[in-house]
Amino acid sequence: MGVFNYTFHWRPAFQALPAMLEGALVTIQLAVLSMLFGIAIGVVLSLMRGSKNRLLSGFAVTWVEIARNTPALFQIYIAYFGLGQIGIRLDSFIALLIGITFNNAGYLAETFRGGMRAVPPTQTRAARSLGLSAVDAYRLIVLPQMFRVVFHPMTNQMVWAILMTSLGVVVGLNTDLTGVTQELNVKTFRTFEYFAIAAVMYYLIAKFVTLGARAIAWRLFRY
Amino acid sequence: MIEIERVKKSFGSLTVLDEVSLSVNTGEVVSIIGGSGSGKSTLLMCINGLEPIQGGRIAVDGIEVHAAGTDLNKLRRNIGIVFQQWNAFPHLTVLENVTLAPRKVLKMSRAEAEAIAVQQLEHVGLGDKLKAFPGKLSGGQQQRMAIARALAMSPKYMLFDEVTSALDPQLVGEVLDTMRLLAGEGMTMILVTHEMGFAREVSDRVAFFKSGKIHEIGSPQQIFESPQMPETRAFLNSVL
Numbered sequence: 001m002g003v004f005n006y007t008f009h010w011r012p013a014f015q016a017l018p019a020m021l022e023g024a025l026v027t028i029q030l031a032v033l034s035m036l037f038g039i040a041i042g043v044v045l046s047l048m049r050g051s052k053n054r055l056l057s058g059f060a061v062t063w064v065e066i067a068r069n070t071p072a073l074f075q076i077y078i079a080y081f082g083l084g085q086i087g088i089r090l091d092s093f094i095a096l097l098i099g100i101t102f103n104n105a106g107y108l109a110e111t112f113r114g115g116m117r118a119v120p121p122t123q124t125r126a127a128r129s130l131g132l133s134a135v136d137a138y139r140l141i142v143l144p145q146m147f148r149v150v151f152h153p154m155t156n157q158m159v160w161a162i163l164m165t166s167l168g169v170v171v172g173l174n175t176d177l178t179g180v181t182q183e184l185n186v187k188t189f190r191t192f193e194y195f196a197i198a199a200v201m202y203y204l205i206a207k208f209v210t211l212g213a214r215a216i217a218w219r220l221f222r223y
Numbered sequence: 224m225i226e227i228e229r230v231k232k233s234f235g236s237l238t239v240l241d242e243v244s245l246s247v248n249t250g251e252v253v254s255i256i257g258g259s260g261s262g263k264s265t266l267l268m269c270i271n272g273l274e275p276i277q278g279g280r281i282a283v284d285g286i287e288v289h290a291a292g293t294d295l296n297k298l299r300r301n302i303g304i305v306f307q308q309w310n311a312f313p314h315l316t317v318l319e320n321v322t323l324a325p326r327k328v329l330k331m332s333r334a335e336a337e338a339i340a341v342q343q344l345e346h347v348g349l350g351d352k353l354k355a356f357p358g359k360l361s362g363g364q365q366q367r368m369a370i371a372r373a374l375a376m377s378p379k380y381m382l383f384d385e386v387t388s389a390l391d392p393q394l395v396g397e398v399l400d401t402m403r404l405l406a407g408e409g410m411t412m413i414l415v416t417h418e419m420g421f422a423r424e425v426s427d428r429v430a431f432f433k434s435g436k437i438h439e440i441g442s443p444q445q446i447f448e449s450p451q452m453p454e455t456r457a458f459l460n461s462v463l
Contacts, residue, residue, distance in 0.1 A: 122306065122308060122310050123310060123312065125273060125306075125310070126306065126310035126312070126369075127312075128273065128296075128299070129271060129273060129299060129302075129303075129304045129373075130299065130323070130324035130328065130372070130373070130376065131296045131297070131299040131300045131324055131328040131376065132296070132323075132324060132327060132328060133296055136327055140323065140327065141312055144314050145313065145314050148314070221314075222356070223313055223314055223356040223357075223358055
């Protein structure tokens, strides 16, 4: 018996495809929700960071520093076990969602800050000089230009969010793609087959996001 | 008419406008000349309320620009301004740049706004660039588009802030031609400019600015041929 006497058994592995696809849907759901919350919080953080109030800017800076300079795994642990120890017991799904949202918001806050700087104040001035209200100037002139600058970093973060959801396995999540795969693995020990299929699924989801983003960018940013 | 009375403006401890007074009548073209940093451009920004003032008053058609409660968005419909760095909106086509304010501020329909925009763009010689994005235009074309954009609001007054200073020399002529056209049509204009020949040609009056003050104001003949103040003479000698 050599080391490499592993025989591939793809047939049972492929029979698990429907279950894994269901897991993939949970993965996508987690990534999308964490991005939506991440964008909303990221915008608020980037505004807070520019605030003159030291408390507000300090809070935003701390958030960004921790999110960008500690492992995502650690951030998810804190959301699950850390909060659990102080009596806040969260469902694995919610804890993972909070952990990834925390990470997304930190990265996106910096992205948005860069985006705001990328549109020169003379653009607002020109819009106001035409009689546009401050809100219209921001909505019609500043935001669309900012969106172009932040679009690609946002796409990257979305892909990263999808991949981060696999960390849910450490807080006991068994419904996402990695969770489902891991359960199949411990029941059958067909590790290579299941994880290879899961890897292909992650790849396809990520590829779908980047190609979709490219199509949107091509449609929107004609200039 | 535009009435500027003893206007004071400072950025921190730096005084930019020091009791400046100037009245511009309807149909008049007034050029402001002077060295860099003499406060010329700032005065234009104060006229349409883009910059606050610290003293004096500015009234446009009797409306106090800096009074609390003045609807600046409404006031600005009557005052077109064109900047040195043209400030085209890069994400909008030439046509969209020009229709934006008529649609959003004057609430015109798209068709109405486009009819006016096309007319104004043809006026400045850009009738064939409607669907182009500003990034595809030369500086001179972008600057003419900015002029059309301001004109589409049918302003009563046009302010030009060194509009040819950032242009390559061979593109200056086309922009000056557009302004010459406007002056000929009787538009009330205040232009801050370094183009002395042009100021002399189109202006009814020329004002010489130095250190935030109007040192001398008079007809182009007076200012360019027999300036009264030594500062004016020194400045003209250095630029002509």
